[in-house]
Amino acid sequence: MNAAEIIRHHEGLRLRPYLCTSKKLTIGYGRNLEDRGLTRQEADYLLENDLHDIRRQLVERIDCWDQLSEVRQAVLIDMAYNLGLAGLLKFKNTLAAVSAGRYKTAACEMLDSRWAKQVGARANRLAAMMATNRWPKDFK
Incomplete structure (x- = not known):
């Protein structure tokens, strides 16, 4: 078990953008695209x-x-x-x-x-x- 596995379990995987509970555009395992974006x-x-x-x-x-x-x-x-x-x-x-x-x-x-x-x-x-x-x- 490691942190990534725990996060995958808690966040779940969404392969299409969605609005999280904080109304932020999110994708993947809870990646906040509005605040973090991409490198x-x-x-x-x-x-x-x-x-x-x-x-x-x-x-x-x-x-x-x-x-x-x-x-x-x-x-x-x-x-x-x-x-x-x-x-x-x-x-x-x-x-x-x-x-x-x-x-x-x-x-x-x-x-x-x-x-x-x-x-x-x-x-x-x-x-x-x-x-x-x-x-x-x-x-x-």
Whole structure:
């Protein structure tokens, strides 16, 4: 027996955010997100787990995945992260253009969307990456 086991027993595990008895947003084994939040290391760990899941899903759902460059894969990963896989899959014209190797057309289709208007510079950057197969220069 140790302290972690006692806390697990008392707190219980909740994998979705909830309001605790003190009305604080909480997750896991009673982790108070409002007062404590996450460390950078924890946020990076969560991101890496999410990216692993997204890559796995994209490998299964995008027929030409293995033929895409790392840059173009990163574009689709970013879009799936932002929109969810279901949201990305609604970009039928974009994905058809990607599959056909028409990357400038894919970039235009990306920009011709409500999503592009909502995310602004992000869409412009991703479309440029899709069209040119180059990493953005404004990143370190």
